[in-house]
Amino acid sequence: MLLSELTRAAPRLALVGLAKNTGKTVTLNALLAELSAAGTPVGVTSVGRDGEQHDVIDFRIDKPRVRLEEGSLVATTDALLSASGTGHELLDRTGIGTPLGEVVIARLLSAGEVEVAGPSAAQDARAMADAMLAHGAEQALIDGAIDRRAASSPHVADGLVACTGAVLSEDVHEVVARTREAIELVRLPTLAADGPLGAAAHALALAGSEHGAAVLSADGAGAALLPARYALTAQAAEIAALLAEHRDAAAIAVSGALPESFVRDVALAARRSRREITLVVADATHVFVHERGVEHYRAQGVRLAVLAPIDLLALTVNPVAPQSHSFDSARLRDLLSEEIAGVPIFDVLHPSYRGAQPPVSRALRSRP
Amino acid sequence: MPEREVDLTRVRPYADHLGDGLVQMSFTLPVPYSLAARRAALELASAMGFEEPEVVHYEQLTPGYTYFVMYVRCAATVDFASLQEEGFDIEYLSEDEIETFAAEHVRRPIVVVGASTGSDTHSVGIDAMLNLKGYHGHHGLEGYRAFETYNLGSQVPNAALLAKAIEVGADAILVSQTVTQQNLHVQNLTELVEMVEAEGRRREVILACGGPRVTNELAKELGYDAGFSKGTYPHHLASFIVRELAARAAVPR
Ligand code: B12
Numbered sequence: 001m002l003l004s005e006l007t008r009a010a011p012r013l014a015l016v017g018l019a020k021n022t023g024k025t026v027t028l029n030a031l032l033a034e035l036s037a038a039g040t041p042v043g044v045t046s047v048g049r050d051g052e053q054h055d056v057i058d059f060r061i062d063k064p065r066v067r068l069e070e071g072s073l074v075a076t077t078d079a080l081l082s083a084s085g086t087g088h089e090l091l092d093r094t095g096i097g098t099p100l101g102e103v104v105i106a107r108l109l110s111a112g113e114v115e116v117a118g119p120s121a122a123q124d125a126r127a128m129a130d131a132m133l134a135h136g137a138e139q140a141l142i143d144g145a146i147d148r149r150a151a152s153s154p155h156v157a158d159g160l161v162a163c164t165g166a167v168l169s170e171d172v173h174e175v176v177a178r179t180r181e182a183i184e185l186v187r188l189p190t191l192a193a194d195g196p197l198g199a200a201a202h203a204l205a206l207a208g209s210e211h212g213a214a215v216l217s218a219d220g221a222g223a224a225l226l227p228a229r230y231a232l233t234a235q236a237a238e239i240a241a242l243l244a245e246h247r248d249a250a251a252i253a254v255s256g257a258l259p260e261s262f263v264r265d266v267a268l269a270a271r272r273s274r275r276e277i278t279l280v281v282a283d284a285t286h287v288f289v290h291e292r293g294v295e296h297y298r299a300q301g302v303r304l305a306v307l308a309p310i311d312l313l314a315l316t317v318n319p320v321a322p323q324s325h326s327f328d329s330a331r332l333r334d335l336l337s338e339e340i341a342g343v344p345i346f347d348v349l350h351p352s353y354r355g356a357q358p359p360v361s362r363a364l365r366s367r368p
Numbered sequence: 369m370p371e372r373e374v375d376l377t378r379v380r381p382y383a384d385h386l387g388d389g390l391v392q393m394s395f396t397l398p399v400p401y402s403l404a405a406r407r408a409a410l411e412l413a414s415a416m417g418f419e420e421p422e423v424v425h426y427e428q429l430t431p432g433y434t435y436f437v438m439y440v441r442c443a444a445t446v447d448f449a450s451l452q453e454e455g456f457d458i459e460y461l462s463e464d465e466i467e468t469f470a471a472e473h474v475r476r477p478i479v480v481v482g483a484s485t486g487s488d489t490h491s492v493g494i495d496a497m498l499n500l501k502g503y504h505g506h507h508g509l510e511g512y513r514a515f516e517t518y519n520l521g522s523q524v525p526n527a528a529l530l531a532k533a534i535e536v537g538a539d540a541i542l543v544s545q546t547v548t549q550q551n552l553h554v555q556n557l558t559e560l561v562e563m564v565e566a567e568g569r570r571r572e573v574i575l576a577c578g579g580p581r582v583t584n585e586l587a588k589e590l591g592y593d594a595g596f597s598k599g600t601y602p603h604h605l606a607s608f609i610v611r612e613l614a615a616r617a618a619v620p621r
Contacts (some may be wrong), residue, residue: 020554048589056585057551083450097615099584099594120561120591121570145589148558150565232531257566259527286566288559 002354003027003161003346004034007313008139010159012129014152016144018182020057022165023318023348025050025064028143030348031161036069040139043073043132045118047125048145049100052115061322065113072108073137075118075128077101086112091135096124105131116143122150129157152186153285154308162186164336165318172327172335180339181293183315188284188294190309196220201253201280201307215242216280218250231258236265243269243277251278251305260289263297263304270301278303284310315345376452378445389442391418396435401428409436419443461607463507470514473614477516480509480609481533482542483524486556490546491522493578497542497602506601514610526560530567540574540609543592548581554590561591574612576605 007013013031017024028050035042044066049056051066068074073091074081079101081088087109096103096119103119105128118128129140142151152160164179166172191198200220213226224246226234231254234242239262243249252266258281270277281287283306289297294304317333320326329347336345346353374386383390397412399405406423413421418440425437461469470478482494496503498519500510509515518536520529533541543560545553557577564570577587578596587595594608 047591049585056583056589057554097612099587117588120588122565123571145591146554146558148562148591150562229531229534232527256568257563259563261525261527285562288563290555
């Protein structure tokens, strides 16, 4: 099956990389080529910058350009649009500023290569996607940047394509392990809204971020609101005292960001008191764990759960780490599929992939 | 009167006459002071793509190390005209103009919280922007009537910076990042942006980052509203913040 067919049901599709140079733009180009071959009108925006000539950090790395068909919609800055030299019809001025200029929405009057830099804020990216759908696009693609995940929130996009690659490590098993952890994070279990914990957590989420966090007991009763900014500031001793005070606490719901320091300290307190605590967040983009994976914390007695799931539709791989090393594509995909079930895995540049050929040469992967 | 017009679409370095492409450069090689060292410098300059390399001075720095000054010719050109058109240039306001602008358009204290974050101990950059003493004779934002500043120092975790920003109702969060080895700073910089998103505050707060390797292009990819590099003075930052706040007040989103 083609990537574009797999993702067709998501009118707003987010592309997120696990790191820089994991092949987001190549994946975007593959999707664009397939959608163009199928005659599907598309819109494109990026929370970062896409289709630039050179990597912003390592200038030696050439980046694939973004090629759009005539009639495509794009949300990018006015300066980048004029610099592309592609004829276009200006549809909206958004008033949204970026370091590279004001974002506008335009329809291309001819095919061309355009550097795409839309609004940085996820909510604004959502607004761009909606505007492009309203202007006639059948699908709006929201490209991520570096390792940013906010645009994959279910409040922003309807589906996600995640991108991983050799750049994560020189050890192929490490690439697989880190990808598995990232995917586990994306697919955290969802609390049913009609279960006792889920209902209480939903109620808290509705109460808004002023409350920040609350302790919940297993039956959902006795929710105690915690001080503002609790998950950002609470120290280990405070958390231990909280759990000692609330003997029946089964969960802590956090409406904002869940930093690793908090997860670690809850794990410490949970282990010491031989209890299990579920940390509930709005969705997976609220969880910030880099040092250890979800599984590690689960073994320590901390489960992570979300109120709204992210619909992960596919995983793409770039077997090449630019200016460094590369792996055999088929082997990497095999190893990944052994560890990660239920997600189709593609290398869109591999001969085995039957998509419309994206207009990007293999050479751009700059083999070492 | 200039001898001839400069072609701004094909600019190259200038020394004696327009377009001569002459460059002076200096570097040190970890090799003993010798004729072979001189030869090595010439070959290296050619490998860099320069033409007509010439060693005009070389000396021993310390045993095993040789310092060179070279003249070389650069054949490449750069299209300045199109860069100018891209509108990256900003006109900065002076300190007085900023105070007046803020009093007219913002009409309340502008709260900013800044830090050097993650494992980064370099605090001079953020101090230069925020502290009264400032930088090269320019006040930091603390010295402005329009600003209320909180400088949290160095090695500040993102969660702590964000918590303080929320506590004091910051209009802007300012991050300094100096160490760029192994790109660890990149993950640390994006994490802050994503945490602000998770707190549902990304549209309310201005995010700016700075450091020797930060550019506007990098800032855009990282998700910041602006990036500031070497040569930044506090009034550059202040100009950006007051204008951005005024623009946001004018277009409610
Ligand atoms: C002083 C110094 C230190 C001091 C810092 C003391 C302190 N309290 O800050 C000490 C000794 C602690 C130190 C430690 C290290 N340092 Co040091 N250090 C320097 C040094 C000499 C000067 C930096 C400085 O203060 N510059 C002056 C300020 C004003 O410039 P700036 O930071 O660029 O800020 C300007 C702009 O960038 C911008 N800006 C900066 N931040 C912000 C923020 C905002 C919001 C805005 C708007 C603008 C802005 O505005 C400022 C004014 O124009 C530089 C070398 C050099 N000459 O640059 C190395 C240097 C920065 N250090 C370096 C290194 C490697 C280290 C160490 C890792 C060394 C080691 N192996 O242990 C450690 C790092 C420890 C850590 N975890 O962070 C490297 C960084 C290389 C890299 N690219 O990563 C440098 C470049 C030296 C080198 N050539 O190797 N260092």
